[in-house]
Amino acid sequence: MEDGQVLHTSPYVTQIEKFADSLTQLAHTFLKMDDRKKAFTNEEVEGMFDQVKEHVCGQCEKCSWCWGENFVHTCQMGYEILSAIDQYGDELNVETKRKLQQCCIMAPRFLREMLEAFQAARKNMMWMNRIALSREGCAIQMDTFAEMIRQTAKEMENSIFRDERLEKKVLAVLKKRGVRVLYMNFFMNPEGKYEVHVTARALREPCVPVREIVRDISAAAGRKLVLVGTQAQTLGKEYVTLVCMEGPAYYTIQGVARIGKGCNQISGDNFMMTDLPGGRQGVAISDGMGSGEKACRESTQVIELLEELLEAGFPEKMAIQMINTTLVMGREEIHYSTIDMSIFNLYTGNCEIVKAGASSTFIKKKDKVEHLSSTSLPVGVVQKIEVDTVMRQLEDGDFVIMVTDGIMDALPVGEQDVLLETIIQGTVMINPKEMAQHILQQVLNWTGKPPQDDMTVLVVGIWKR
Numbered sequence: 269m270e271d272g273q274v275l276h277t278s279p280y281v282t283q284i285e286k287f288a289d290s291l292t293q294l295a296h297t298f299l300k301m302d303d304r305k306k307a308f309t310n311e312e313v314e315g316m317f318d319q320v321k322e323h324v325c326g327q328c329e330k331c332s333w334c335w336g337e338n339f340v341h342t343c344q345m346g347y348e349i350l351s352a353i354d355q356y357g358d359e360l361n362v363e364t365k366r367k368l369q370q371c372c373i374m375a376p377r378f379l380r381e382m383l384e385a386f387q388a389a390r391k392n393m394m395w396m397n398r399i400a401l402s403r404e405g406c407a408i409q410m411d412t413f414a415e416m417i418r419q420t421a422k423e424m425e426n427s428i429f430r431d432e433r434l435e436k437k438v439l440a441v442l443k444k445r446g447v448r449v450l451y452m453n454f455f456m457n458p459e460g461k462y463e464v465h466v467t468a469r470a471l472r473e474p475c476v477p478v479r480e481i482v483r484d485i486s487a488a489a490g491r492k493l494v495l496v497g498t499q500a501q502t503l504g505k506e507y508v509t510l511v512c513m514e515g516p517a518y519y520t521i522q523g524v525a526r527i528g529k530g531c532n533q534i535s536g537d538n539f540m541m542t543d544l545p546g547g548r549q550g551v552a553i554s555d556g557m558g559s560g561e562k563a564c565r566e567s568t569q570v571i572e573l574l575e576e577l578l579e580a581g582f583p584e585k586m587a588i589q590m591i592n593t594t595l596v597m598g599r600e601e602i603h604y605s606t607i608d609m610s611i612f613n614l615y616t617g618n619c620e621i622v623k624a625g626a627s628s629t630f631i632k633k634k635d636k637v638e639h640l641s642s643t644s645l646p647v648g649v650v651q652k653i654e655v656d657t658v659m660r661q662l663e664d665g666d667f668v669i670m671v672t673d674g675i676m677d678a679l680p681v682g683e684q685d686v687l688l689e690t691i692i693q694g695t696v697m698i699n700p701k702e703m704a705q706h707i708l709q710q711v712l713n714w715t716g717k718p719p720q721d722d723m724t725v726l727v728v729g730i731w732k733r
Contacts, residue, residue, distance in 0.1 A: 284421040291414035295407040308389060316385035317346055324377045334372075345371060349379065353386050404651060408593050412586050420581065427455040427463075437488040438466070445484060446471045450507055457546055459615040461514040462491050467507055475502035482512050516547045516614030518662075518730050523701030525708040526724040529559040529674070536563025537672045537724040538571045544611070545581050551728055552609035553626070555672040557646075559722050570595075570605045570647060584611060584622045585655050588647060592624070595648035604646035608670050612662075612730060619668060619730075623656045625649075627676050628685060630692050631660060632667040637689045664732040667703065674721035678711050687714070700727040 325331040334342045345368060352364040369375045431454055439449055447468050455463040464485055470476045478501055486493040493512040500508055528535040536556040544550050554570040556563030570591060577587035588607055595603065608626030612619050621629055625646030631638040642656040662668070669692055676684045691710045697703050704727040712719065 284417055284424075288414040288417040288421070291410045291417070295411040295414065308393070312389050313347075313350065316350070316382065316389060317343065319385045320346070320378060320381045324374055324381045328374050330373060341371070346382065349382050350386060353383060406597075408651070409590055412589050412593075416582055416586050419583065427457060429454055429456060434489055438464075438485055441484045441488050442466075442468065442481065445476055445481065447476055447481060447503060451509075457615070459547075459613075461547065461615055462489060462493065463496075463514070464489065464493065464512045465509060466512070467509045468503065469505055469507045470503045475504045477502055478510060481510065485512055513547065516733070518612070518614045518617050518664075518732055520549055520612055520614070520728050520730050521700050522551055522726065522728045523699065523704045524724065524726045525701070525704035526722070527708065527712075527719055529720065529722050530718050532560065534561055534564055535722045535724070536560060536567055537674070537722045538564065538567040539724065539726055540571050540575045542575055542579060544578055547613065547615050549612045549614060550578055550609060551612075551668075551670070551726060552607060553670050553672055553724055553726055554608075555606040555626070555674075555722070555724075557604050563722070566603050566605045566648075570607060574607065574609070584609060584620065585657070588622070588624055588655050589653060592647040592653045593651065596651055604648040606646045606672075608672075610668050610670065610728060612728070617662045617730065619660050619662050621658050621660065621668075624653060627671055627673045628688070630669040630671075630689065631662070632669060632692050632695070633663070634665065637693045639685050639689055641685075662730050664730070665698070666730055667700070668728045668730075669703075669707065670726040670728075671707075672722065672724045674719060674723035675708070675711055675725060677721055678715045678719065678723065698729065700729045703727045703729075 321331070321335060325334060328334075348364055349368065365375075365379075368379060372378050434454070435452055438452065442449055448471050449466060449468045451465075451467040453465040455465070457463065466481075466485065468481070478495060481503060482493055482495050492515050494515045496511040496513045503510075522541045524539055526535055526537055526539075536559045537553060538556070539551070539553045541551045542549070552571065552574060554567040554574070556565070556567035556570075573591045573594065574587055577590060578584065582590070591607075595605075604625065606626040607622070607624040608629065609622040610619055610629070611622065619631075621640055623629070623642035624644050626642055628642075629640045631640070638660075640658055644654050644656045647653060671688070676688070679687045688707075688711075691707055695703050695706055697706060704725040707725045707727075708723060711723070
């Protein structure tokens with residue numbers, strides 16, 4: 269921290285942490301409730317017997333004897349029937365049916381009513397288990413969200429600071445420009461880069477160009493700042509908040525090439541490329557289960573949720589876990605989608621590769637190609653998912669190549685990684701779009717037939733400014 273800068277501890281941070289603690293407590297309360305049931309309770313079994321006794325035995329002349337002197341044997345027969353239903357289904361086995369006919373003069377009605385009572389109780393247990401599963405999912409979501417809030421509060425507390433000298437310099441230079449400042453906040457990210465938020469308006473006509481304001485703030489701070497986001501080009505009479513961030517050292521260019529199964533126009537693969545908070549960029553591919561429209565809908569939903577959460581500031585692993593829980597909750601059938609994501613820090617050149625059931629990723633450097641694989645499950649399969657992550661330091665002119673399973677499966681088993689590494693290593697073009705098309709075409713040439721699955725290649729090149 270330079271001279272004149274004072275760390276600013278906001279009371280709002282403390283309040284945010286209290287909110288997070290409340291969410292965590294609520295999540296733990298949800299998890300302490302009844303677990304999913306695997307067997308009927310004694311009360312539920314007795315309820316089945318009471319139903320049969322009321323609807324069948326109450327009209328039988330032997331009711332008082334069966335449920336009186338012979339109570340134990342009647343209950344034993346009932347338990348045997350329930351066990352046989354659970355094992356054999358509605359048809360039971362021959363031995364159980366024979367025993368029932370020997371001891372009950374209303375055997376067909378007794379059995380039919382017992383089956384109905386069992387099915388009703390099983391359906392009730394199924395719904396209760398579904399409620400318990402949804403409650404577990406909600407608890408995981410709340411706990412994940414609470415941790416995200418807690419981390420954000422800590423980052424906020426560490427990043428906010430006061431610099432009275434810089435504030436006075438900015439106020440003075442903007443006053444000369446004819447700009448009135450209402451609020452001004454300073455932040456510093458983990459890489460030591462400045463971020464300045466200025467809420468201001470023009471004091472007179474004509475409007476003041478925003479680029480001139482950013483230039484003035486940069487000069488006052490002694491740092492090259494750039495405007496963040498799609499904001500107004502001029503400052504008018506209404507107060508507007510301008511966000512200026514110290515420019516990153518790297519930039520990326522992305523290119524994608526893809527083709528549907530059997531050359532279909534609709535692909536089950538979807539991708540995103542987006543700017544993220546803190547001078548980062550994210551690219552991701554999602555491969556939906558199967559191919560065609562259904563797979564496209566699944567992967568589109570995953571990509572849209574992922575983009576929304578990441579742009580809102582959710583950490584990558586938390587975003588994937590929340591998407592996974594959303595897909596698992598309330599579904600009887602499994603519909604999975606893979607997530608293959610690369611997050612580029614444009615200040616440092618670091619790249620975090622995050623995988624959930626995804627295919628291989630390749631990093632092309634000047635003299636070699638590195639292959640990264642994953643063993644994790646896709647999203648939408650199990651309630652709690654493990655996510656594979658790896659961090660790599662990239663250099664000027666490096667490329668990250670991401671592919672879906674359709675690319676790998678098109679190559680001979682056991683040789684896929686080596687063959688794709690060879691194709692990538694032999695690629696001489698430096699335009700990411702051309703490189704992606706070249707890799708896809710080389711794989712198609714190797715197979716010599718229409719694609720048997722959706723195929724996508726996404727290439728990201730990184731360079732120093």
